[in-house]
Amino acid sequence: MEMIDLPPKMRLTTQRQVILEELASVTSHPTANEVYDMVRRRLPRIGLGTVYRNLELMAESGLILKLEVGGTQKRFDATTDLHYHIRCTACGKVDDIKLPVQQEINKMAASATDYQILSHHVEFSGVCGSCGSAAEPSSIN
Amino acid sequence: MEMIDLPPKMRLTTQRQVILEELASVTSHPTANEVYDMVRRRLPRIGLGTVYRNLELMAESGLILKLEVGGTQKRFDATTDLHYHIRCTACGKVDDIKLPVQQEINKMAASATDYQILSHHVEFSGVCGSCGSAAEPSSIN
């Protein structure tokens, strides 16, 4: 039994504010460690556990998105409206991809499984611009 | 016994055979640790590192699939033809979903990004049958 209840008395601490601001300041999808590095420039004494705890809390309350995309680390996204992602197989970078969300795919899925469908996510794999130009300048012949 | 297409110099050891057989014997998508447990019933002295190393090698050679779906652990799949997955948000179980792969989505993506698209994967989130019936008996009341 899982209910989405945001913590009753969630306090607005400096740490939370800065974490959210830093996450919102980038269009990339940083890992917890990367957020930690960004935040530490402004709050040098913050603990890594605090970053993890708050990213998790914010994700639970829907304030941010926790992306469980490929790779070993989870990534976080301050843009909470539904969108798909693409990950570079060479450098691991994750970008948004501006593709309309295919809502009808959920209905198709519902009739193909006994699961109760909640959502779906599409993750593309590809080679990003900088990695592609570095690796294969002769591929368009 | 099926013919296994091994990369040159890759030997078909007992460990590899058993790992592959055990993985192929289930329709679930076990984690490395679960494969380890299954294999250990037949080869009690096998090491966890051996399981990891060989799952990784087999995934690289295309013999099996390594799934980087949600959750903290990677999962492995002996079925290598393209298909989508669905993960239970309650118990973390991952199942195949029999939904035709949307090839055209790659073309749409190609025109929406400067990445060179290689592939895509769709992962659904939902509640599986057993979790659903266990969690919400109040819906029948």
Added chain:
DNA sequence: GCAGTAAGTAATAAACTTTCTCATTATTAT
């Protein structure tokens, strides 16, 4: 068969990501 060599294994250590514990600090309501 047998030496020589390459590949694989088991065990262990190590790296890395994430979660947990707890004494202390900071925030909120009074």
Added chain:
DNA sequence: ATAATAATGAGAAAGTTTATTACTTACTGC
């Protein structure tokens, strides 16, 4: 300002995956 308590920081701990190492096994050409 004070009390109540949520949150923090520091470190330990847990969990997953990779790397190292010494030993074993299998393949090669003789």
